[in-house]
Amino acid sequence: MLEDVLGCKWSLHVLQLVRSGICRPGAMERAVPGLTAKVLNERLVKLVRFGVLDKAVFAEVPPRVEYRLTAFGESFVGLLDQIAALESQRSGA
Amino acid sequence: MLEDVLGCKWSLHVLQLVRSGICRPGAMERAVPGLTAKVLNERLVKLVRFGVLDKAVFAEVPPRVEYRLTAFGESFVGLLDQIAALESQRSGA
DNA sequence: CAGTATCCAGACCGATACTG
DNA sequence: CAGTATCGGTCTGGATACTG
Numbered sequence A, B: 001m002l003e004d005v006l007g008c009k010w011s012l013h014v015l016q017l018v019r020s021g022i023c024r025p026g027a028m029e030r031a032v033p034g035l036t037a038k039v040l041n042e043r044l045v046k047l048v049r050f051g052v053l054d055k056a057v058f059a060e061v062p063p064r065v066e067y068r069l070t071a072f073g074e075s076f077v078g079l080l081d082q083i084a085a086l087e088s089q090r091s092g093a
Numbered sequence C: 001c002a003g004t005a006t007c008c009a010g011a012c013c014g015a016t017a018c019t020g
Numbered sequence D: 001c002a003g004t005a006t007c008g009g010t011c012t013g014g015a016t017a018c019t020g
Helices: A003-004 A009-018 A025-030 A036-049 A071-092 B002-005 B012-019 B025-031 B037-049 B072-093
Strands: A053-059 A064-069 B053-058 B063-067
Touching: A003 A009, A003 A036, A003 B002, A003 B072, A009 A025, A009 A036, A009 A064, A009 A071, A025 A036, A036 A053, A053 B053, A064 A071, A071 B002, A071 B072, B002 B012, B002 B037, B012 B025, B012 B037, B012 B063, B012 B072, B025 B037, B037 B053, B037 B063, B063 B072
Parallel strands: none
Antiparallel strands: A053 A064, B053 B063
């Protein structure tokens, strides 16, 4: 699963975005240069399948969708953060 | 860097191997079906470059090489373990 | 606006052969 | 035995177009 989530360079960005409140596909697409709807969706779907994200669909018009971190997802990105911290600690300090 | 390490499906296996004492290329190749010398080496080199592994070359004949986890590497795999634990906890329980 | 299908190019993996 | 170079197949990402 780690493989699947991190096998794509965008996954981390997506997770980061959701965490910073950018939880709508359109906004994400605009926020990350180079990220296309297709890839974004692939990631989103997988993240949801893995229980990292939750999908909330609002039956409105225009359609609105929001993604949120699940409890599992929170822990998950937390660990990821620790790794990032470890890394910057190594290369930076 | 996370990207680079996990962008390959073998990286985790390699790390796991080193941790379990299988630290020589030949042994690794034999231990993991489907893993070829080329890919193994690519991973090893990158892992060393990132400071996750340490390479020890023995000037013997036949040539012997051993890879070990650095302090950074230890912390790194530790975090990876926590993620794995989190995951099994999620799907298993 | 969200999501999907199609097409194409590029990257990566895997096999083989060769050097030290 | 360790490591590198080359070549070919495959899989994935990226761009475009279309549907709900």
